[in-house]
Amino acid sequence: MQTRMYRSFQGLLLLGLCIFFASKAANGQLTWYINSRFIPLTIFGVIFLAVLAQIIFTEIRRSRKHDEEHGHEHDHDHAPAPMNLWIMLVPLLIGVLIPARPLDSSAFATKGFNTNSPLVSADSSAQIFETESEERNVLDWLKLFSYESDAAQFNGETASVIGFVYFDETLGKNQFFVSRFVVSCCAADGFAIAMPVEWAEAATLEQDSWVLVKGSIKSVTLNDKVAPMIVAESVQPVSVPEQPYLFP
């Protein structure tokens, strides 16, 4: 492949990646892939890719001008392997051809899900205690139940959490899980957490649909561990939240 041809494709690919990242940032879908705290880094990437594309296009123009002035006197065209270009096309193809979809229960098959908090971090539960019980999300509740030895103290507290529906054969007929993925870095390290919900009309819900569950907390035993269950008063369908994952 001629150097100038290689350069043209290289510039186009840099521009393509830049536009792809920028469009994901613009439509808010970046948080389907990475923890929101890395968004500034991606923005830096967008700018830097644009600069590199600009440098490459300038280089092409210069080399063309150079050839016009001096003719093709030096014949040392040895561009890098064109395979580099083909492989960098792969992420663009995957990103454009496969419709974007955040992780959902179809990832449970390999990633599994937890009904108790696996995050036993240095920070205490004090902060979660301070937040109003209606403000706590699924992860907060699981953390509380993991840290506190006396889970019964939470019985009867009002809960209001958002998540997607997951039916599991371990649960009873009028029960389902309300689940979220927790992502520390990117979707690759995402793991699912789930709270059981008891609701008389559970059967009307669809797998993976997003719901807002309101009700009261009741501590139950699940997989030999104490877990918070919501006895639901209402379960409303909601649209996918802007940030489908929870960031610890």
Next chain:
Amino acid sequence: MQTSTTPKRLPRNLILFIALGILAIVASSMIPAGFFTWLWDRLNVFATVFLGIFVEAVPYLLLGTLASGLVEIFLDRDQMSRWVSGRPIAAAVTGAFMGMVFPVCECGVVPLTRRLFHKGLPLSAGISFLLAAPVLNPIVILSTAAAFGWGPMLFWRIGLSLLIAIVTGIIFSFEKEAGNVLRPALTMSIEHDHAHDEPNASFSEKIRNALLITADEFFEMGRYLVLGSVLAAALQTFISQSVLLAIGSGPLLSVLVMLGLAILLSICSTVDAFVALGFVGTFSFGSVLSFLVFGPMVDIKSVLMYSQVFKRRSVFYIVAIPFMMSLLSGLIFNYFSP
């Protein structure tokens, strides 16, 4: 001759074609009804996980290749030999601590190391830099401290990473001929006619050349990032993590499982501490520590990138020595600490 064989061959091809067609129809009727939805779901998980790793890693790779481009233009061989000692042990120690000067993580460190070799960095220094820099990095130290506090986990993570990097560097210093370790392409100039060694080039011209090198290297290293992310995402899509975690009990197996996860997950060292936090409940201190020490040195994408710099046999040693040492330290902690 040819006209007589063609009519014979054509029907044979036709029969083969029909037979294949029938086979395809029979096979597709035997596929259970849910298969295609299952496949589609898998494909979606694959795409999300792949793009997760890729989107996360690209800015870091860009920073690493930028550092490499700047080194190429602004650092000359004389300066290098003045800074880094030729004696193997001193060089290995210097290399390990160079991470403080070049804050890069595991994606960015590979192109930078390659460039430093190109500038005459001794082999032992380069190897220990490669292995230590992704941990000895202000961002990584801060994120580890944020996850585990300023305690033993952070201390041992840094200490063991330095130890393993320096030991591996010293082992490689026994090889006197760099050409036996590095790929031949490295001794040749990879970038073409940039005229960057013109001493009278203006500053903006130098920056432009550095950025051209950055762009080229982004593609050269990026292909390994893409391949590594595809592999890691495919493994995550089809191999159940819970199976792996279920095996993970006992002092030896738990370390092995954590080392396996470090390779499988292929996450950036700047954030792996938060992921490791998730294993603290189920795994012992030693096992989680071995994950934090080994993960930044070796995972699917970094091994693929190493293969661009080192000969295959050297890649094997760069993976095997840290593996054995991480395994050993994990075991020691599992047996001797509560």
